[in-house]
Amino acid sequence: MYIVLYVVLTIVGLFILLALIAPKKYKVNRSIIINKPLPEVFQYLKHIKNQDNWSPWKKKDPDMKQEFIGNDGEIGFIAKWDGNKEVGLGEQEITNIIDNDRVEARLRFFKPWKSESDAVTSVEDIGDGKTKVTWGFSGVNKVPANIFMMLYNVDKHVGKDFEEGLASLKEILEN
DSSP: OHHHHHHHHHHHHHHHHHHHHSOSEEEEEEEEEESSOHHHHHHHHTOGGGHHHHOHHHHHOTTOEEEEESOTTSTTOEEEEEOOTTTOEEEEEEEEEETTTEEEEEEEEEESSOEEEEEEEEEEEEETTEEEEEEEEEEEOOTTHHHHTTTOOHHHHHHHHHHHHHHHHHHHHHO
């Protein structure tokens, strides 16, 4: 009887310890230089529907169902999607636009797992008609999901998708 109690207490203690030391937050972003002036790049980026042209997730499921609510390129615009297992079910809402600086959005994922993240696409004029674009997202790992994040490197896995998307964006805007 005592052995079972010790085993249960050890498992509970290990779970609590892991929950305390596991990462509580995540942040992933990537950048690219685009050979176009900042206003032109920003005007394209602030419209969420344009992501269909360069998003790596659209390529993973070109047949995903999409729904749009509101005026694209304005605060409150919502893009919803329902795709295959690689893309899942979710929505993106523009929460803030700082003209010629950044577009902030709230990402809400419902499947394959429920989570929320803050997404930011920012631009920076680096001179000579070139623009640095940084695309990323961040969020909070809740218990017990934060324990899983000890085994899953978000930056490594999602970062590749961001790099692919930014490369496509560069190709589109420069051609």
